[in-house]
Amino acid sequence: MGRADADPDDIAFADSHAAHGNFRAWAQLTAHTRTALARTGRPRADRELLRWAFSRLA
Numbered sequence: 001m002g003r004a005d006a007d008p009d010d011i012a013f014a015d016s017h018a019a020h021g022n023f024r025a026w027a028q029l030t031a032h033t034r035t036a037l038a039r040t041g042r043p044r045a046d047r048e049l050l051r052w053a054f055s056r057l058a
Contacts, residue, residue, distance in 0.1 A: 005044065006044070006045070007044075010045060010046070010047065010050060013047065013050065014029060014050050014053075014054075017050075017054060018050075018053075018054040018057055025057065028056075028057055028058070029053055029054070029057065032052075032053035032056040032057070033045050033049065033050065033053045036049050036052055036053055037049070
């Protein structure tokens with residue numbers, strides 16, 4: 001996430017379900033999302049990947 005090609009609906013989904021406009025939460029979510037993208041080889045985040053990242057947040 002954070003790339004120019006990120007789906008605006010997925011950004012809103014992530015904010016409403018996990019980040020809540022909080023910079024620290026967004027930083028953690030971004031780090032977990034990048035890890036998941038690297039592990040799965042997916043070119044961009046989708047709702048399934050985001051849900052996994054949500055589960056990793058403290």
